[in-house]
Amino acid sequence: MAPENPQIFTIGIDLGGTNLRIAAYTPDIGILNSIALPTRLEAGPQAVVDDMCAAIRELIAQFSKTHQLAGVGVGSPGPLELPAGRLHHPPNLPGWDGFHLLAEMEKRLRMPVAVESDANLAALAEYTLGLGRDLGVESLCMLTLGTGVGNGIVLDGKLWHGATGMGGEAGHMTIEPEGPVCGCGNWGCLEVCASATALVSAAERLIAAGNAPGLAELKDGRASLTALGLAQAARQGDPDAQDVYARTGRALGIGLAGLINILNLPLYVVGGGVAESWNLLAPSLFDELERRSYVYRLTAPGRAASAGMPAGGTQVLPARLGTEAGLLGACLLPLHLSRTALATQAPLSAPGQRASLQPL
Numbered sequence: 001m002a003p004e005n006p007q008i009f010t011i012g013i014d015l016g017g018t019n020l021r022i023a024a025y026t027p028d029i030g031i032l033n034s035i036a037l038p039t040r041l042e043a044g045p046q047a048v049v050d051d052m053c054a055a056i057r058e059l060i061a062q063f064s065k066t067h068q069l070a071g072v073g074v075g076s077p078g079p080l081e082l083p084a085g086r087l088h089h090p091p092n093l094p095g096w097d098g099f100h101l102l103a104e105m106e107k108r109l110r111m112p113v114a115v116e117s118d119a120n121l122a123a124l125a126e127y128t129l130g131l132g133r134d135l136g137v138e139s140l141c142m143l144t145l146g147t148g149v150g151n152g153i154v155l156d157g158k159l160w161h162g163a164t165g166m167g168g169e170a171g172h173m174t175i176e177p178e179g180p181v182c183g184c185g186n187w188g189c190l191e192v193c194a195s196a197t198a199l200v201s202a203a204e205r206l207i208a209a210g211n212a213p214g215l216a217e218l219k220d221g222r223a224s225l226t227a228l229g230l231a232q233a234a235r236q237g238d239p240d241a242q243d244v245y246a247r248t249g250r251a252l253g254i255g256l257a258g259l260i261n262i263l264n265l266p267l268y269v270v271g272g273g274v275a276e277s278w279n280l281l282a283p284s285l286f287d288e289l290e291r292r293s294y295v296y297r298l299t300a301p302g303r304a305a306s307a308g309m310p311a312g313g314t315q316v317l318p319a320r321l322g323t324e325a326g327l328l329g330a331c332l333l334p335l336h337l338s339r340t341a342l343a344t345q346a347p348l349s350a351p352g353q354r355a356s357l358q359p360l
């Protein structure tokens with residue numbers, strides 16, 4: 001079934017540690033309807049999957065009279081093993097270690113389901129409907145700055161999975177060897193240097209050291225600071241808030257410089273709430289790219305080796321799609337798989353099984 005056919009629809013699910021979002025989607029209209037539910041973590045994974053499947057059946061019942069279902073896509077926090085669709089110690093889903101998300105969903109729904117990490121789906125959405133489409137590129141690397149730092153990589157039109165579905169974990173590249181401890185067990189990962197959580201922690205450390213009177217005043221009477229509050233303070237001229245953003249931009253620039261040197265893609269996208277303060281991050285970010293990546297220096301827009309690049313040079317930009325990117329990506333996943341399966345003449349199967357994605 002061609003994705004352009006207006007009679008088809010897909011169901012996408014964004015499984016988060018706090019909320020479940022389930023949407024019905026058509027390529028010509030977009031999201032037709034959506035359901036939001038709390039994620040009942042205390043009830044355990046079986047109960048949460050029951051909730052997800054009940055909402056999926058509700059949307060199928062609503063739209064199957066007028067449309068044909070083309071597939072169900074699920075975005076899950078990682079680490080997610082593919083093609084097995086099994087979770088391994090997901091920090092945002094406590095109690096789900098070893099849970100066979102894919103098998104449990106297919107058992108209930110009695111149909112094929114596609115699962116993918118939520119960061120990969122945000123990258124897929126940005127590739128299909130956001131900057132990837134606008135700039136006409138076939139490859140991109142996306143970092144999503146939120147509670148952690150998610151990463152998804154699209155290479156030549158396909159999501160990169162690596163051997164076990166765990167490729168694209170750039171959030172756990174080491175940026176500062178002696179930096180703060182990360183949930184993955186390492187120290188100084190990009191995630192603990194450039195996420196929204198890291199940004200707030202850096203401000204809290206400055207306040208605790210007695211070095212940031214403006215931030216101490218901002219926090220006065222509040223349980224905690226927010227990245228948004230710090231951005232407002234930075235725009236109003238608070239030097240410590242500006243410094244926290246500059247350091248975040250620097251960490252991001254160090255990470256992106258490595259990615260640019262390795263991948264040489266036409267587009268790197270930074271998404272998530274923190275990326276909305278792009279102007280505060282950009283100066284130190286681009287300083288680091290110029291300093292640390294000779295590939296960037298050669299291929300930035302207008303430079304010597306940029307002429308043949310589809311986007312006019314190595315583009316590093318804030319995401320076009322907002323907080324719906326993960327849910328949209330889940331809706332797009334069945335269409336993406338059917339398109340790539342047709343392109344490779346391989347049978348439609350779970351993600352990660354397409355032989356053309358695997359390195360020789």
Ligand SMILES: [Zn+2]
Binds near residue numbers: 171173185186189
């Ligand atoms: Zn880490």
